[in-house]
Amino acid sequence: MTRKLSKKNQITSLEIPLELSSCAELFSEITGIDKSDALLDWLRSGAEREMLRLVSEGELSAGKFVELLGITYFDVPQLTEKYNIEIGPTEEQVQYMWDKHAEAVGAILKKSVKSHQEQQD
Amino acid sequence: MAVILDANALINLYRAEILSLIYLATECIVPAEVYAEAVTNGQMAGYPDSSGIAEIIGPCTEEFMEIQPDLGRTGRGETAVLRVYLERRGNSFPSDDQRFLRYLERMERSERVAIRHLGTPQFIVQSTINGLITKSQALDGIASLGGGISEVQSTDALQRLETL
Numbered sequence: 001m002t003r004k005l006s007k008k009n010q011i012t013s014l015e016i017p018l019e020l021s022s023c024a025e026l027f028s029e030i031t032g033i034d035k036s037d038a039l040l041d042w043l044r045s046g047a048e049r050e051m052l053r054l055v056s057e058g059e060l061s062a063g064k065f066v067e068l069l070g071i072t073y074f075d076v077p078q079l080t081e082k083y084n085i086e087i088g089p090t091e092e093q094v095q096y097m098w099d100k101h102a103e104a105v106g107a108i109l110k111k112s113v114k115s116h117q118e119q120q121d
Numbered sequence: 122m123a124v125i126l127d128a129n130a131l132i133n134l135y136r137a138e139i140l141s142l143i144y145l146a147t148e149c150i151v152p153a154e155v156y157a158e159a160v161t162n163g164q165m166a167g168y169p170d171s172s173g174i175a176e177i178i179g180p181c182t183e184e185f186m187e188i189q190p191d192l193g194r195t196g197r198g199e200t201a202v203l204r205v206y207l208e209r210r211g212n213s214f215p216s217d218d219q220r221f222l223r224y225l226e227r228m229e230r231s232e233r234v235a236i237r238h239l240g241t242p243q244f245i246v247q248s249t250i251n252g253l254i255t256k257s258q259a260l261d262g263i264a265s266l267g268g269g270i271s272e273v274q275s276t277d278a279l280q281r282l283e284t285l
Contacts, residue, residue: 005162058219062129063158063196073128073158074168077269088271089240093222097239098277100229102247104237105213109251112122112147119148 005070049083056087123148125214127202128158131174133217133241133269137262139254141177146253149178150212152201156181159198195221206236213237215244217270242270242278249285256285 016039024042028035048069054060066073080087089097124147126134131151134140143149151159160181163171183205192200199221202214216222217240225236239247242263249259263270263278 005165055218055220058223059194061195061199061218061220063127063199063218063221064194065196066158067196072162072166072168073132074163074166074170081268086271087219088217088274089219089222091273093219093226094240094243094273094277096226097222097243101213101235101237101239102243104235105239105244106247106251108122108211108213108237109124109147109247109253111211112124113251113253115122116147 005072048079049085052079052083052085052087056085058090062087123150123209123212125150125152125202125205125212126155127214127216128155128198129217130215130241130244131155131159131178132170133266134215134245134262135170135174135177136269137245137265139245139248139258139262140174142254142258143248144177150205150209151178151181151183152198152205153181153183153185154201155198156183157185157198158196192221192224195224203236213239215239215241217241217274240270240274240278242266242274243281246278246281246285249282256282 020039024035024038027033027038031038051060051065051068055062055065062073062076066076076087124143126149131140134143156178160171160175160178163174186201186204189197190200190204192203195218199216199218202216203225206212206214214237216225216238222238225238228234229236245254245259245262248254249256254262259282260279263275263282266275
């Protein structure tokens with residue numbers, strides 16, 4: 001269960017197919033969960049899954065994803081697990097970073113350690 | 122010379138039990154937007170790791186951006202990391218976000234600038250090579266991240282660590 005940061009809601013009118021409405025009604029009858037709560041839950045799950053898919057395809061950043069859904073970065077690993085969607089750089093991106101920046105980042109780290117030590121002394 | 126951290130890197134390095142070691146060995150910068158994502162929002166949502174991170178990095182010392190530039194479907198924290206990087210040259214940062222990395226690559230090509238960055242697991246490997254952490258700390262750290270990083274990244278990092 002993700003932990004929403006915002007409690008703001010917007011009232012909107014939505015035409016729901018009869019079959020979906022019947023499903024929610026039956027779901028409500030069986031589980032005792034309010035029909036509109038169930039529909040909202042399903043809407044949210046769909047948004048989480050589809051937006052996460054966009055993150056995995058590099059169309060949306062993880063930072064934007066958490067902002068849009070009003071959740072935190074800490075929720076992301078459990079959502080990737082829930083929907084079985086892996087996010088992160090592609091193999092080509094990992095190789096690009098190694099080829100292009102690994103040496104320079106290493107040198108920066110080395111200098112950073114040295115200057116930090118000097119500051120501490 | 123410093124390491125700029127975004128929320129994902131902070132959380133992953135914390136979970137890998139490497140964040141405190143990086144903080145001890147080098148200067149780290151956490152932009153205010155990142156602090157809000159990893160600490161303030163995490164604490165509001167009741168995640169104990171956010172308080173653990175706060176204990177290591179201390180209070181927020183950076184200022185929020187007055188105007189948020191649009192980097193195209195990226196978050197406030199990622200944008201702030203790039204802003205701090207461009208303002209204070211000579212730094213580097215770890216990032217694991219495909220969209221953000223795509224933006225950085227495009228920017229490097231179009232503006233002919235080098236933006237020194239690596240994925241968090243690759244950053245851990247470089248920290249090992251440069252003596253900030255030991256090989257066993259790096260191996261344990263990457264293993265503890267589990268699903269927090271992609272398989273591509275963990276396989277790559279573990280293979281490189283094995284050769285050290």
